[in-house]
Amino acid sequence: MEHHPKPGQPLAFRLGLVGAALPILVFAAGAAGLGFSGAPDERGLWPVLVVALGAGLLLARRASDYSAAALRGMSRPIVMLMVAAWLLAGIFSAVLRESGLVHSLVWAGAELGVSGGGFVLLALVIAVLFATATGTSLGTILICAPLLYPAAGVFGASPVALIGAILAGATFGDNVSPVSDTTIASATTQDAPMGGVVRSRLRYALPAALAAALILTLVGGAEAPSAAELAAGAMLGGDPSALPMLLAPVAAFLMLWRGRGLVESLFAGVAVAVALALTLGLVTPAGLLHIDAGSFQARGLILDGMEGAVGIVIFTILLMGIVGAAQEAGIVDRLAGARGPWRAAPTARGAELGIFAVTSAAVMLTTHSVMAILAVGDVVRDSGRRAGVGRFRRANLLDMTVCTYPFLLPFFIPTVLAASATASGEAFGVPRVSALEAGLANAYSWALLVVILVAIITGLGRSEDRRSVRGSK
Secondary structure (H helix, E strand, C coil): CCCCCCCCCCCCECCCHHHHHHHHHHHHHHHHHHHHCCCCCHHHHHHHHHHHHHHHHHHECCHHHHHHHHHHHHCCHHHHHHHHHHHHHHHHHHHHHHHCHHHHHHHHHHHHCCCHHHHHHHHHHHHHHHHHHHCCHHHHHHHHHHHHHHHCCCCCECHHHHHHHHHHHHHHHHHHCCCCHHHHHHHHHCCCCHHHHHHHHHHHHHHHHHHHHHHHHHHCECCCCCHHHHHHHHHHCCCHHHHHHHHHHHHHHHHHHCCCCHHHHHHHHHHHHHHHHHHCCCCCHHHHCEEECCCCEEECHHHHHHHHCHHHHHHHHHHHHHHHHHHHCCHHHHHHHCCCHHHHCCCHHHHHHHHHHHHHHHHHHHCCHHHHHHHHHHHHHHHHHHCCCCHHHHHHHHHHHHCCHHHCCCCCHHHHHHHHHHHHHHHHCCCCCCHHHHHHCCHHHHHHHHHHHHHHHHCCCHHHHHHHHHHHC
């Protein structure tokens, strides 16, 4: 007879909370090791995740309880949402690539005279506008990276700086957009009006964005192109015939902007891309899907795109299994409920340092920004109020903190997804970039981390937030 924990009873582990956290630590260590070794393929993380799951089975008091918790984590609606999004984005990318849109964008860039750091800056601006308007960092990476990254070699841009710029722009939009899930979660948990939160956040976000733009522009130029890149450049020399295909990502953008879901918006983008490509004669129906009688297999762009997404799909499913089991162990709940000096800190600075620390720990354990905010939101509100930290300030500290680590470290979905998206450049002679390299090149999140610490230590912006609260009453 199968045993299940009683309702409300946390999953039990040998070594207590240390044992519950060890699977996540095993995964983080393995991912970091692969990242430092230069491994760019997310498939290399599969064995690490399997080993981490095995560690959880060994450390759990009841292996059956752990496996059930991991399966519940894998089958969450948010996981299935991401899986569907990855698969649709794979099809989207394959159709746009085959249509020759990258060639036409290269032609347009050559006409405009954009190159090197200028092209990296252009990519940053495009990602900032897309992410801010739609509020989705993952959607920005999924749509912008396959369009912009393959042209890195032709425009003399550093591939690492280019994917870093796209990731930075996606992070900025996630941080400041009024329709971003992190903005909504941080504002609502702190009882702060959305408009005031966004206005006050720009005080911190804009300096970080300007610093990122300067850094990425300066380092965005590549070394002299290799023979492969020169050959790719010759291959990419194109014409404007495929530029109408830009209507497909615009369609997805407009759907997201109007508040439609990511899957629905990507599906609309795929439909428009397929219709345009067929109408313009850029692809054939057989090119989309056909039966290879010789190998008895179905072939075509649709299958190629879906197969290209398999790496990030399996990574996401396995990762969320580990995270789900850790959450059922009550790690984050106990962290948020733990009584420490910071919860009764007599000074605003002490409370803010505690807010930063507990939010950092929560996002590292959950590997999910919104989950982390919701997990510690109540304790942040209560402790911040006692120390006189304003509601805008609390919301900003929450949101800015969760917009750092997930976009920097190589074992979070945004960095792994960005690295996965660089596979779009291989057909054009542009090498893949690892998740570690992508995160290190995200100048916005690094600058934001500095801004957070400077603001807490010096009190920069603290009094303005208090005045904003009084003025909004």
